[in-house]
Amino acid sequence: MADIRSNFVGIKSPNPFWLASAPPTDKAYNVERAFKAGWGGVVWKTLGEEGPPIVNVNGPRYGAIWGADRRLLGLNNIELITDRALQINLQEIKQVKLAWPDRALVVSIMVPCEEESWKAILPVVEETGADGIELNFGCPHGMSERGMGSAVGQVPEYIEMVTRWCKQYTRMPVIVKLTPNITDIRYPARAAHRGGADAVSLINTISSIVSVDLDSFSPEPSINGKGSHGGYCGPAVKPIALNMVAEIARDPETAGLPISGIGGITTWRDAAEFMALGAGNVQVCTAAMTYGFKIVEEMISGLSNWMDEKGHADLDAFAGRAVRNVTDWQYLDLNYIAKARIDQDLCISCGRCHIACEDTSHQAIMKEKDGKRHFEVMDDECVGCNLCVNVCPVEDCITMVPLEPGMLDERTGRIVEDRYANWTMHPNNPSTRPTPGDVSVVEPAE
Amino acid sequence: MSQPVVKPGIAAGRLAPDRYRENFSDLHAPLDRHEALVEADRCYFCFDAPCMNACPTEIDIPLFIREISTGNPLGAAETIFEQNILGGMCARVCPTEELCEEACVREAAEGKPVRIGLLQRYATDAAMDANAQFFTRAPRTGRRIAVVGAGPAGLACAHGLAVHGHDVTIFDGRPKAGGLNEYGIASYKSPDGFAQAEIDYVTAIGGIAIELGQMLGRDFTLSDLEARFDAVFLGIGLSGVNALRAEGEEASGVEDAVDFIAELRQANDLSLLPIGQRVVVIGGGMTAIDAAIQAKLLGAEEVTICYRRGKGEMNASDWEQDLATSRGVVIRHWLAPLRVLTEDGRVSGIELEYTQLVDGRLQGMGHTTSIPADQIFKAIGQTLEPRHAEGLTLIGGRIEIDAEGRTSRPGIWAGGDCVATGDDLTVTAVAQGRDAAQSIHLALAARSAPARAQAGERIHG
Ligand SMILES: Cc1cc2nc3c(=O)[nH]c(=O)nc-3n(C[C@H](O)[C@H](O)[C@H](O)COP(=O)(O)OP(=O)(O)OC[C@H]3O[C@@H](n4cnc5c(N)ncnc54)[C@H](O)[C@@H]3O)c2cc1C
Ligand SMILES: Cc1cc2nc3c(=O)[nH]c(=O)nc-3n(C[C@H](O)[C@H](O)[C@H](O)COP(=O)(O)O)c2cc1C
Ligand code: SF4
Ligand code: SF4
Ligand code: SF4
Numbered sequence: 001m002a003d004i005r006s007n008f009v010g011i012k013s014p015n016p017f018w019l020a021s022a023p024p025t026d027k028a029y030n031v032e033r034a035f036k037a038g039w040g041g042v043v044w045k046t047l048g049e050e051g052p053p054i055v056n057v058n059g060p061r062y063g064a065i066w067g068a069d070r071r072l073l074g075l076n077n078i079e080l081i082t083d084r085a086l087q088i089n090l091q092e093i094k095q096v097k098l099a100w101p102d103r104a105l106v107v108s109i110m111v112p113c114e115e116e117s118w119k120a121i122l123p124v125v126e127e128t129g130a131d132g133i134e135l136n137f138g139c140p141h142g143m144s145e146r147g148m149g150s151a152v153g154q155v156p157e158y159i160e161m162v163t164r165w166c167k168q169y170t171r172m173p174v175i176v177k178l179t180p181n182i183t184d185i186r187y188p189a190r191a192a193h194r195g196g197a198d199a200v201s202l203i204n205t206i207s208s209i210v211s212v213d214l215d216s217f218s219p220e221p222s223i224n225g226k227g228s229h230g231g232y233c234g235p236a237v238k239p240i241a242l243n244m245v246a247e248i249a250r251d252p253e254t255a256g257l258p259i260s261g262i263g264g265i266t267t268w269r270d271a272a273e274f275m276a277l278g279a280g281n282v283q284v285c286t287a288a289m290t291y292g293f294k295i296v297e298e299m300i301s302g303l304s305n306w307m308d309e310k311g312h313a314d315l316d317a318f319a320g321r322a323v324r325n326v327t328d329w330q331y332l333d334l335n336y337i338a339k340a341r342i343d344q345d346l347c348i349s350c351g352r353c354h355i356a357c358e359d360t361s362h363q364a365i366m367k368e369k370d371g372k373r374h375f376e377v378m379d380d381e382c383v384g385c386n387l388c389v390n391v392c393p394v395e396d397c398i399t400m401v402p403l404e405p406g407m408l409d410e411r412t413g414r415i416v417e418d419r420y421a422n423w424t425m426h427p428n429n430p431s432t433r434p435t436p437g438d439v440s441v442v443e444p445a446e
Numbered sequence: 447m448s449q450p451v452v453k454p455g456i457a458a459g460r461l462a463p464d465r466y467r468e469n470f471s472d473l474h475a476p477l478d479r480h481e482a483l484v485e486a487d488r489c490y491f492c493f494d495a496p497c498m499n500a501c502p503t504e505i506d507i508p509l510f511i512r513e514i515s516t517g518n519p520l521g522a523a524e525t526i527f528e529q530n531i532l533g534g535m536c537a538r539v540c541p542t543e544e545l546c547e548e549a550c551v552r553e554a555a556e557g558k559p560v561r562i563g564l565l566q567r568y569a570t571d572a573a574m575d576a577n578a579q580f581f582t583r584a585p586r587t588g589r590r591i592a593v594v595g596a597g598p599a600g601l602a603c604a605h606g607l608a609v610h611g612h613d614v615t616i617f618d619g620r621p622k623a624g625g626l627n628e629y630g631i632a633s634y635k636s637p638d639g640f641a642q643a644e645i646d647y648v649t650a651i652g653g654i655a656i657e658l659g660q661m662l663g664r665d666f667t668l669s670d671l672e673a674r675f676d677a678v679f680l681g682i683g684l685s686g687v688n689a690l691r692a693e694g695e696e697a698s699g700v701e702d703a704v705d706f707i708a709e710l711r712q713a714n715d716l717s718l719l720p721i722g723q724r725v726v727v728i729g730g731g732m733t734a735i736d737a738a739i740q741a742k743l744l745g746a747e748e749v750t751i752c753y754r755r756g757k758g759e760m761n762a763s764d765w766e767q768d769l770a771t772s773r774g775v776v777i778r779h780w781l782a783p784l785r786v787l788t789e790d791g792r793v794s795g796i797e798l799e800y801t802q803l804v805d806g807r808l809q810g811m812g813h814t815t816s817i818p819a820d821q822i823f824k825a826i827g828q829t830l831e832p833r834h835a836e837g838l839t840l841i842g843g844r845i846e847i848d849a850e851g852r853t854s855r856p857g858i859w860a861g862g863d864c865v866a867t868g869d870d871l872t873v874t875a876v877a878q879g880r881d882a883a884q885s886i887h888l889a890l891a892a893r894s895a896p897a898r899a900q901a902g903e904r905i906h907g
Pocket of ligand 1: 539540541594595596597598599600617618619620623624625626627630631632635660661662663681682683684685704707732733736834861862863864869870871872873875
């Protein structure tokens with residue numbers, strides 16, 4: 001049996017699956033149910049400073065988009081940080097940590113960007129016995145207008161400053177939660193690193209308007225005819241989150257900085273992908289909000305079975321293994337040539353590959369043969385773009401088959417070379433092009 | 447549930463009164479909105495969709511299903527009606543398991559086709575409930591066309607012509623319009639007066655007059671119509687019945703399955719409709735199945751279908767056969783009727799001969815069996831009565847037409863069950879009526895001006 005115990009910046013948990021700071025971790029009742037269901041840890045719903053609690057809207061706070069069969073693909077919310085009194089939260093945190101010593105309990109915090117505010121809250125949180133803190137620099141709505149959340153997260157200098165205060169005033173590990181609502185995730189990550197953060201976690205939600213009611217013309221969720229931009233999360237944001245995690249993992253300045261991966265994680269597979277791209281553990285919110293806490297059972301069993309099958313003894317055995325394979329476009333091998341292949345036994349003749357390729361790609365899939373409906377790739381037209389694979393409703397029916405060196409690429413009429421060659425070496429690249437007047441210019445193939 | 451009433455012979459009221467409504471209600475409940483959305487999501491929006499190619503009226507199925515899934519059922523209905531103005535009836539009666547749904551790629555993928563028929567019904571019901579009309583009549587052309595037969599072929603033809611601004615008069619010999627939609631289709635496929643509601647919906651476009659009780663060959667001739675109208679369309683179906691060619695066929699209790707069904711469809715009170723305690727149905731098509739099932743639903747104790755060939759040769763689809771057996775009907779194969787057995791001039795049973803195929807030809811094997819019965823229904827096919835097709839070339843007893851629906855006699859078009867290329871399906875009749883309308887329209891447009899009107903030859907003005 002694979003060992004899926006996790007040690008993230010010294011915080012131990014029986015598995016790498018934590019619940020992200022959000023409604024599932026809002027109070028002792030939810031958190032205890034989550035621990036009973038098997039979650040390895042939680043990041044408690046973000047606490048604000050002492051004083052009258054935050055108020056939330058009293059109408060709908062979620063909107064969504066759906067895929068086929070009304071599967072929830074993306075969730076959007078206009079909820080704020082906890083709307084419960086600080087003291088109650090602190091008491092509950094203490095009591096839960098006592099009752100569940102083997103689980104990770106991290107407390108998310110968001111207070112104004114002033115040293116006194118942080119200085120005030122850190123000791124009271126530390127007093128609960130919590131395992132660490134997460135600085136919420138991510139919330140894109142409501143709090144950012146008050147100079148907190150993503151308003152801080154969008155200014156690297158503030159991140160660095162606040163992180164530094166935290167490292168100064170508490171002995172607890174400090175995780176900095178990053179907002180994706182920036183152009184380059186590496187800047188806030190570097191700032192957190194400079195400030196001494198033990199780790200970063202990402203992503204928080206993405207600024208979004210999820211839909212518009214076409215009768216009232218109100219954005220949704222609609223509060224009495226008006227809507228506001230909210231934070232987007234769920235399966236739809238996973239690709240964005242994965243990229244941001246990878247960017248930080250492969251940035252020389254932040255390489256090695258622990259990352260807690262968040263964003264659209266729904267299955268063990270999603271979790272493993274985040275970890276392969278450099279996350280030390282993962283956090284989940286929307287999947288739990290969609291299906292309840294029980295999904296962690298599938299995550300635990302799926303991850304450990306896959307690890308057994310692949311011979312990964314523990315999480316470190318595969319953590320970060322995909323990072324070195326993330327590169328810039330210009331270094332991709334242009335001599336790697338693949339062609340789509342349709343498995344005629346699996347093909348159900350829906351014709352979607354044909355129409356996709358015909359209308360929008362390279363006219364490389366025939367629609368009939370000997371007068372009969374039949375879909376087959378024409379190697380002399382196929383550029384190997386993978387669109388047909390993506391639109392085919394039958395899994396594994398179309399696969400991309402690489403041409404071996406020495407084989408003929410019927411499209412270009414050239415023999416596949418046994419040599420890595422990328423854009424930086426390509427004759428069409430202006431920066432590699434010989435100076436004018438040089439007669440020995442190699443003409444591009446096409 | 448209340449006990450059935452045991453009555454020997456042919457008798458009415460075999461069931462407790464409350465059972466009739468239950469037995470003859472909708473075979474498939476319509477999809478509600480949620481079910482329709484879930485089902486619509488299953489469609490892959492195929493390219494050159496096989497389902498669409500399998501539909502005789504070539505409804506753009508992927509498009510209408512996509513319209514349903516985006517919350518646009520009226521757009522879906524319009525897509526359907528553009529190709530098939532009787533899309534509502536077809537949604538109820540088409541043997542989809544042999545047409546669109548058989549061709550659906552999800553049938554190939556997982557043996558569970560998208561339920562196209564039910565989705566079609568969802569969309570067309572939505573439009574008919576809202577009385578949403580999608581066609582407007584072109585300015586009147588002054589052309590007048592006679593349509594004989596108010597069945598699916600005639601109605602589709604009339605609607606197509608009305609859209610183009612022509613004036614149509616439909617003549618039908620029966621007291622009600624609709625053809626087999628009204629008199630033939632099993633009652634559980636089209637309950638609650640749907641056939642008449644659909645006729646109202648279709649004729650709402652205007653320009654279509656229906657004259658009932660008007661019989662070609664009795665009240666007027668083809669030549670009369672030619673003189674009075676610019677063109678004629680024949681959609682007269684098949685009103686003749688094949689003979690059993692079995693001894694004793696004239697005995698009391700031997701009946702035509704089509705007549706039995708028509709009587710059932712028109713009955714106001716099914717508890718007054720007599721049915722045998724033991725019923726034998728001879729035949730292997732949809733009519734045999736429908737007669738057998740409805741006999742059973744009326745309370746017949748034993749219902750047996752006897753077909754002279756094997757299961758695979760039956761015209762009724764597997765699905766229809768399974769429906770019959772699930773209702774307690776027994777289907778027996780390789781049995782040909784030899785002699786109707788009688789007692790006091792009334793049916794007491796039927797003697798049948800075992801058959802087999804020898805070198806591809808059906809032969810009697812010499813030995814026989816008999817089945818006791820109080821009532822025998824003949825469902826061995828209908829024929830065209832030749833006197834209705836005076837002067838027209840026939841093939842195999844049905845009217846010959848070309849690809850556009852033109853008969854051998856200029857100015858006369860035909861379609862539906864009465865033509866050689868008909869295949870005894872409502873949807874094919876609709877396709878042929880629709881296409882003939884287009885052909886008639888083009889032919890009339892090709893003539894420069896309304897010639898007959900100029901010559902003042904019209905009888906009706
Ligand atoms: C019992 C039974 C069940 C069936 N079930 C199904 C089913 O479930 N699904 C399916 O797709 N198909 C079914 N069919 C077949 C389908 O009903 C026919 O294919 C379809 O109705 C043919 O349409 P039509 O317009 O050609 O003829 P019809 O529907 O037969 O209409 C012909 C019309 O012409 C009129 N007419 C005939 N002669 C004259 C005349 N001389 N003068 C004036 N009017 C005349 C008739 O009164 C009738 O109204 C069934 C048929 C039967 C008999
Ligand atoms: C309703 C809601 C409230 C949230 N509140 C907080 C919060 O208080 N603090 C925080 O750091 N993140 C908050 N988040 C963001 C989540 O913790 C998480 O980063 C994000 O939802 C992406 O993960 P997911 O795709 O698994 O949902 C909230 C998310 C949702 C849906
Ligand atoms: S890989 Fe791209 S070009 Fe090749 S067949 Fe598929 S869609 Fe067409
Ligand atoms: S998309 Fe897939 S299943 Fe459909 S025709 Fe192409 S290969 Fe076959
Ligand atoms: S064949 Fe099936 S899946 Fe394809 S378009 Fe038709 S109904 Fe949809």
